[in-house]
Amino acid sequence: MKHLKRWWSAGGGLLHLTLLLSLAGLRVDLDLYLLLPPPTLLRDELLLLGGPASSAYALNRFSASGGWGRAGQLHPKGRELDPAAPPEGQLLREVRALGVPFIPRTRVDAWLVHSVAAGSADEAHGLLGAAAASSAGGAGTSVDGGSQAVQGGGGDPRAAQSGSLDAEEEEKAPVEPTAQVPDAGGCASEENEVLREKHEAVDHSSQREENEERVSAQKENSLQQNNEDENKVAEKPDWEAEKNTESRNERHLNGTDTSFSLEDLFQLLSSQPENSLEGVSLGDIPLPGSISDGMNSSAHHHVNFSQAISQDVNLHEAILLCPNNTFRRNPVTRTSQSQEPFLQLNSHTTNPEQTLPGTNSTGFLSPVDNHMRNLTSQDLLYDLDVNIFDEINLMSLGTEDDFDPINVSQLFDERDSDSGLSLDSSHNSTSVTKSNSSHCVCEGATGYCTDHKSSSHHDLEGAVGGNYPEPNKLCHMDHSDSGFHGDLTFQHVFHNHTYHLQPSAPESTSEPFSLPGRSQKIRSRYLEDTDRNLSRDEWRAKALHIPFSVDEIVGMPVDSFNSMLSRYYLTDLQVSLIRDIRRRGKNKVAAQNCRKRKLDIILNLENDVCNLQAKKETLKRERAQCNKAINIMKQKLHDLYHDVFSRLRDEEGRPVNPNHYALQCTHDGSVLLVPKELGASSHKKETQKGKRK
DNA sequence: AAGGGCTGTCATACA
DNA sequence: ATTGTATGACAGCCC
Numbered sequence: 001m002k003h004l005k006r007w008w009s010a011g012g013g014l015l016h017l018t019l020l021l022s023l024a025g026l027r028v029d030l031d032l033y034l035l036l037p038p039p040t041l042l043r044d045e046l047l048l049l050g051g052p053a054s055s056a057y058a059l060n061r062f063s064a065s066g067g068w069g070r071a072g073q074l075h076p077k078g079r080e081l082d083p084a085a086p087p088e089g090q091l092l093r094e095v096r097a098l099g100v101p102f103i104p105r106t107r108v109d110a111w112l113v114h115s116v117a118a119g120s121a122d123e124a125h126g127l128l129g130a131a132a133a134s135s136a137g138g139a140g141t142s143v144d145g146g147s148q149a150v151q152g153g154g155g156d157p158r159a160a161q162s163g164s165l166d167a168e169e170e171e172k173a174p175v176e177p178t179a180q181v182p183d184a185g186g187c188a189s190e191e192n193e194v195l196r197e198k199h200e201a202v203d204h205s206s207q208r209e210e211n212e213e214r215v216s217a218q219k220e221n222s223l224q225q226n227n228e229d230e231n232k233v234a235e236k237p238d239w240e241a242e243k244n245t246e247s248r249n250e251r252h253l254n255g256t257d258t259s260f261s262l263e264d265l266f267q268l269l270s271s272q273p274e275n276s277l278e279g280v281s282l283g284d285i286p287l288p289g290s291i292s293d294g295m296n297s298s299a300h301h302h303v304n305f306s307q308a309i310s311q312d313v314n315l316h317e318a319i320l321l322c323p324n325n326t327f328r329r330n331p332v333t334r335t336s337q338s339q340e341p342f343l344q345l346n347s348h349t350t351n352p353e354q355t356l357p358g359t360n361s362t363g364f365l366s367p368v369d370n371h372m373r374n375l376t377s378q379d380l381l382y383d384l385d386v387n388i389f390d391e392i393n394l395m396s397l398g399t400e401d402d403f404d405p406i407n408v409s410q411l412f413d414e415r416d417s418d419s420g421l422s423l424d425s426s427h428n429s430t431s432v433t434k435s436n437s438s439h440c441v442c443e444g445a446t447g448y449c450t451d452h453k454s455s456s457h458h459d460l461e462g463a464v465g466g467n468y469p470e471p472n473k474l475c476h477m478d479h480s481d482s483g484f485h486g487d488l489t490f491q492h493v494f495h496n497h498t499y500h501l502q503p504s505a506p507e508s509t510s511e512p513f514s515l516p517g518r519s520q521k522i523r524s525r526y527l528e529d530t531d532r533n534l535s536r537d538e539w540r541a542k543a544l545h546i547p548f549s550v551d552e553i554v555g556m557p558v559d560s561f562n563s564m565l566s567r568y569y570l571t572d573l574q575v576s577l578i579r580d581i582r583r584r585g586k587n588k589v590a591a592q593n594c595r596k597r598k599l600d601i602i603l604n605l606e607n608d609v610c611n612l613q614a615k616k617e618t619l620k621r622e623r624a625q626c627n628k629a630i631n632i633m634k635q636k637l638h639d640l641y642h643d644v645f646s647r648l649r650d651e652e653g654r655p656v657n658p659n660h661y662a663l664q665c666t667h668d669g670s671v672l673l674v675p676k677e678l679g680a681s682s683h684k685k686e687t688q689k690g691k692r693k
Numbered sequence: 694a695a696g697g698g699c700t701g702t703c704a705t706a707c708a
Numbered sequence: 709a710t711t712g713t714a715t716g717a718c719a720g721c722c723c
Contacts (some may be wrong), residue, residue: 485704558710558712582710583712584702584703585701586712587701587712587714588701589702590702590712590715591700591702591714592700593713593714594713595699595715596714597714627700
């Protein structure tokens, strides 16, 4: 934390940092995510360092803060900004106001957003805000404060600053510590204190006063204007953003990529005097290619910035193509190692110097860079206040795709509550799909999805885990392996788009986003619905940043499952949750099978009943027929009997009385006329003899 | 609003 | 002892 404070307090260092953040903000959604370890590892490393960032601590903070009180400061619904909400960071709110997933997936991502938004980097806000807004609104979705900042930055740098500052003040004004949010009140005030400290670290009081005056005047029109901007942007066709991406990809594929790279930006910025950098916005930078072309019209500012920000690929190109880059690795190797979270931790520590070789060459970021270079990973992690990490963690949770902190808190608090959502609910047609992964692959060498739809993918799939490779493909985690390589910082690149390509995911369906003609509102609605369709376990896994998908956890063989648990460095809480997810998932499938089986049994029994009833009717008919035949035969026998007796005569010629005599058949086939008494007795004797035999 | 169906989850027993 | 499976019971959601 002291390093951070040093950064904040040191003017030049702060400028460098803010510029670094600004530049990183161009790829906050990408580069920093690549360079930083997953929060789990951060927390674990903190735990190893003796820090209180254990899972239990996190949970305690979680519960102590009123569930997701802190995270609740972040608007669960991106577009519906609550003016009374506590400060969550201007940039964050701007981005979230865009309704697009500018999502800090890592704690440091969130920290970047949070820190910059805290007001200590106002001079960079024009850059970062515009960059973030453009990054988030890469598909031409910039609205609200973000668009204001961007539009201001496009024409006049000062206007860009003021625009972003205005937007910031607009957002901050209603969220003063006295914000009337009961559930997050305590946390809000606490966080506001932190924000205030950060504000005091950098003196922008004069600007703030000016802006506050403007805010009071513009406050009334802000919401209306935001709505207008939103509607305006919402009507922008999707093909516009896709067109930019396609053109960029085309240029990249043709090897004539003249697009604006971060390396260019570094050089441009480094060529500027440090003092003048404060007023630098992207609008001042002569952006080559289509970007600069688009800058001619202020009406296309946010689009141009989208283009500029969408050059995130070029950051990787700048890194990958750097001649000093000793950590470049062939894609196969990177892919093979792209799934190891632990390596992301290493990449985190190597981030400052290894991921920005161009900055070293230019010496642009030397103060910060040197400072960062002197820091070990433990220093960085230990110096960063654990509370910050927890905040960031919650923020990152809260900012991920309309994340509803209340829901998550309920997920943890109310074990008995049922979401009523099946796993398949996330696999329905509205689920985020991986069909867009091909789009990501086309992004070029980085293979990273830069548009917001891809970002949402990462949130939905990456956070929960997406499609990780089978454990046998995973690199074995070895903390003692200090010989990490900087190229591991790119693991997420391949990791992300690789598991997007995994065809095994049952939820893979065609993404509606790829359909032309759909409005941004539909997209946002779609994202919201998609998030809502996340099952409880998926939310839980997402909340704990478990790097496996629920389907994987459930469907994995026990050997692979145990191997996976042993290979990954997971907290007890994560392991417990994974086992619970597996148990619940298995049991859910078992219950489904059980019910299906029960239904089948019932159906079979009903069929049996029907068949037996039919058979019974048939047997009844047969019995009736048999009885009828028997009666006929009886009648015939009776008639024959009387006919025979009518013809019989005794020795005196008199008719034989059938009541006194009976006809008896012998074994030799002859028929005897015997008196009934003798016949009865003889019959008895024969039967007795037969029994004796 | 009541009720039935569906689903997820838990507890328990058993293999 | 652990794990998976089966099933009754319960609760929540939806129609």
